[in-house]
Amino acid sequence: MKLKKVICGLFLLFTTSIAQAHLLNMTNLHLDTTNPDAVTLRVKIDLGQSLLSPQDYWRTVNMGSREQWVNIEPAVNKLLDGLGIFVNGVAVAANLETWSLVATSLEAIENPLSPQMAELTFNLNNLGLESSTALANASIELRIAEWLEVPWPALLRIDSASRQLPVSRLLTSSDRSSRSVPLSADSAIAGSSFAAKLAMEFQGWIPGLSWVAIGFQHIIPWGLDHIVFVLGLFFLSTRLSTLFYQVSCFTVAHSLSLGLATLGMVSVPASIVEPLIAASIIFIAVDNLCSPVLSRWRFVVVTLFGLLHGLGFASALSELLLPAENFYTALLMFNLGVEAGQIAVLALAFAAVGWLRSWTAYTERVARPATVTIAGVGTYWLLKRVIF
Amino acid sequence: MGLIKHSEKLRISAGIATVASLLLAFDVAFSAMAPAHLAFPLDERAPGEFPDAWIHGSKSAMDNDDPAVQVHAYNEHTYILRENKAINYEGAFMYLFFGNEVAMLIDQGSTSSPALFPLREVVDEIIDGWEERNGQEDIELIVANSHLHGDHYAAWNQFVDRPNTVMVGLTHEEVMAFWGIDNYPQQIVNFNLGGRELVVTGTPGHQGSELAIYDGWTDLLYTGDMFYRGRLYLEDWDAWVASIRKLRSIADQNPVVHLVNNHIEMTAKSGVDYPVGTTWQPSEPPMQMTLEMLDQAVEASFEIEEPGIYTYDDFLIYNQVPWSYTTDP
Ligand SMILES: [Zn+2]
Numbered sequence: 001m002k003l004k005k006v007i008c009g010l011f012l013l014f015t016t017s018i019a020q021a022h023l024l025n026m027t028n029l030h031l032d033t034t035n036p037d038a039v040t041l042r043v044k045i046d047l048g049q050s051l052l053s054p055q056d057y058w059r060t061v062n063m064g065s066r067e068q069w070v071n072i073e074p075a076v077n078k079l080l081d082g083l084g085i086f087v088n089g090v091a092v093a094a095n096l097e098t099w100s101l102v103a104t105s106l107e108a109i110e111n112p113l114s115p116q117m118a119e120l121t122f123n124l125n126n127l128g129l130e131s132s133t134a135l136a137n138a139s140i141e142l143r144i145a146e147w148l149e150v151p152w153p154a155l156l157r158i159d160s161a162s163r164q165l166p167v168s169r170l171l172t173s174s175d176r177s178s179r180s181v182p183l184s185a186d187s188a189i190a191g192s193s194f195a196a197k198l199a200m201e202f203q204g205w206i207p208g209l210s211w212v213a214i215g216f217q218h219i220i221p222w223g224l225d226h227i228v229f230v231l232g233l234f235f236l237s238t239r240l241s242t243l244f245y246q247v248s249c250f251t252v253a254h255s256l257s258l259g260l261a262t263l264g265m266v267s268v269p270a271s272i273v274e275p276l277i278a279a280s281i282i283f284i285a286v287d288n289l290c291s292p293v294l295s296r297w298r299f300v301v302v303t304l305f306g307l308l309h310g311l312g313f314a315s316a317l318s319e320l321l322l323p324a325e326n327f328y329t330a331l332l333m334f335n336l337g338v339e340a341g342q343i344a345v346l347a348l349a350f351a352a353v354g355w356l357r358s359w360t361a362y363t364e365r366v367a368r369p370a371t372v373t374i375a376g377v378g379t380y381w382l383l384k385r386v387i388f
Numbered sequence: 389m390g391l392i393k394h395s396e397k398l399r400i401s402a403g404i405a406t407v408a409s410l411l412l413a414f415d416v417a418f419s420a421m422a423p424a425h426l427a428f429p430l431d432e433r434a435p436g437e438f439p440d441a442w443i444h445g446s447k448s449a450m451d452n453d454d455p456a457v458q459v460h461a462y463n464e465h466t467y468i469l470r471e472n473k474a475i476n477y478e479g480a481f482m483y484l485f486f487g488n489e490v491a492m493l494i495d496q497g498s499t500s501s502p503a504l505f506p507l508r509e510v511v512d513e514i515i516d517g518w519e520e521r522n523g524q525e526d527i528e529l530i531v532a533n534s535h536l537h538g539d540h541y542a543a544w545n546q547f548v549d550r551p552n553t554v555m556v557g558l559t560h561e562e563v564m565a566f567w568g569i570d571n572y573p574q575q576i577v578n579f580n581l582g583g584r585e586l587v588v589t590g591t592p593g594h595q596g597s598e599l600a601i602y603d604g605w606t607d608l609l610y611t612g613d614m615f616y617r618g619r620l621y622l623e624d625w626d627a628w629v630a631s632i633r634k635l636r637s638i639a640d641q642n643p644v645v646h647l648v649n650n651h652i653e654m655t656a657k658s659g660v661d662y663p664v665g666t667t668w669q670p671s672e673p674p675m676q677m678t679l680e681m682l683d684q685a686v687e688a689s690f691e692i693e694e695p696g697i698y699t700y701d702d703f704l705i706y707n708q709v710p711w712s713y714t715t716d717p
Pocket of ligand 1: 535537594595613
């Protein structure tokens with residue numbers, strides 16, 4: 001190993017590559033909106049390679065701060081002119097608050113491969129918004145004018161109080177706008193399915209409604225086994241009261257176990273719950289076929305199965321993150337969504353075959369074949385969940 | 389249950405059995421038709437190959453007619469891409485790893501313009517071909533980065549409007565949240581890329597958000613910009629020392645066949661680099677490195693005490709020296 005001395009002043013080596021070499025000195029823009037009373041934009045820019053000449057920059061670096069300001073003012077104004085900041089589409093003004101100019105030598109500034117980054121902090125005090133909630137719901141866009149050249153690309157980072165993570169946008173010489181970036185929170189469900197995105201939209205104006213939508217989805221379309229179970233209850237008898245009592249027991253029970261499991265008070269592995277749910281479907285269907293009247297112990301069984309299905313919902317729910325701040329509301333809303341989904345299933349069943357219930361052959365031609373099919377589906381799930 | 393006749397019981401049982409076996413039969417037939425699930429076992433090493441020489445620029449950028457992006461299949465599920473040195477002297481390498489239903493692009497080169505550097509187009513083409521060969525459709529693309537330097541994400545914007553794409557993001561916080569690292573840089577996490585187990589950990593020193601990735605299927609250890617055949621610009625010496633020793637311990641605990649990375653700046657001559665900004669490197673050494681070279685770096689981590697430029701056979705250490713200084717006038 002030999003130690004080489006640092007050699008200075010060898011900066012004229014680069015011929016063809018200089019024009020493309022502006023990469024290490026790329027521009028950084030940091031828009032911080034976490035404190036609504038002190039929104040700032042921090043710009044890290046290679047001033048000596050962009051808005052000032054290397055010589056001017058080097059002279060300025062070595063001045064006292066008052067003279068520095070005189071020297072950088074035109075460049076700062078040019079930057080402000082070319083840097084458009086828009087809150088809800090309306091341009092807002094920025095004022096330079098502090099600056100720090102860094103450089104090691106004139107040669108270093110002249111060398112495009114050695115970034116000498118100046119840092120300028122602007123405040124955006126007058127956003128034209130009434131309250132901090134207005135800021136949380138605002139969207140913000142940053143644009144660099146066509147005529148303004150900064151060392152590209154420019155990385156924009158936006159921090160906001162209601163987002164856990166910052167947002168990043170890359171601005172390039174041909175793509176000079178960040179486009180509108182909403183400052184509101186992105187939740188754990190963002191970006192998954194279309195339905196979840198729709199739920200997010202709803203959340204904007206009725207908080208909690210998105211959890212209703214998610215609960216609903218856990219019946220239609222994702223909760224096929226729960227749909228089949230509820231249909232099993234539906235096909236027991238043609239009497240509405242029979243159905244009503246069963247569904248009530250089922251609902252109370254699964255709400256209870258969903259709550260307990262989500263709070264962590266009960267925990268049963270899915271490898272046990274899932275086959276048992278399949279078994280419950282078979283049981284209900286076979287019971288329908290063998291004793292077509294509502295016996296008392298049927299209530300007990302339906303309640304037990306309700307507890308079981310609640311555990312199933314809980315394990316599905318555990319894959320989503322319930323918000324810590326309004327946990328109980330979200331849980332309640334999720335459960336309401338499940339009930340709504342259940343009611344929707346029954347309504348559809350009525351629409352499909354309910355009007356046939358007074359037909360004398362209804363039991364023989366509709367209810368029994370349907371129930372046999374339900375038992376078959378349950379058997380298939382049981383085999384699949386136990387064996388495969 | 390005694391309410392129904394024996395023959396009725398038989399009929400019901402037969403009905404249930406028929407429905408269940410029909411469904412099972414459909415299920416079996418369907419899963420037989422479904423695309424084969426790719427396996428990425430860790431116990432045997434998936435072989436791969438490097439090109440004899442990478443495309444290494446040209447004397448004049450004007451008459452360079454090499455592709456803007458060189459695409460090399462290391463093996464059927466691992467692609468190494470290189471930006472044409474005539475477009476940007478960095479000649480950065482990029483990686484595309486495939487798993488079931490997912491691909492991950494690590495780094496997006498040094499040029500933003502899609503006209504000069506159509507990375508998106510190239511990546512889409514590779515993915516299309518891969519999907520066709522592997523019977524998978526609409527797989528997800530993860531756009532990630534080895535570290536947060538502009539010469540490795542310039543073409544990031546080409547992917548932001550791509551459907552079915554996860555943009556990891558270009559801030560430290562977004563990157564760590566994506567990988568599930570909440571104790572950077574110490575934490576070592578396992579990342580499941582569609583059945584392909586990656587081991588990911590923080591390796592700062594060159595840049596404060598850098599990650600190293602070990603792929604147990606190919607036994608490749610990817611070291612980004614913190615260890616490659618070239619000028620290792622270290623902004624934080626202590627961090628790099630810890631990182632390079634951690635790579636050594638990862639290599640102790642896992643079989644490693646090659647170390648792969650982001651740039652080639654050395655010449656074929658031991659200890660001699662091409663000057664910064666070179667766009668034609670006629671006698672480039674291979675990009676991949678060996679465990680012996682890693683050992684030499686670990687040794688250096690014990691020897692070096694002060695800022696300065698230190699020359700080794702296969703790399704140079706620029707310990708807290710500004711980027712620009714070159715060793716070869
Ligand atoms: Zn780098």
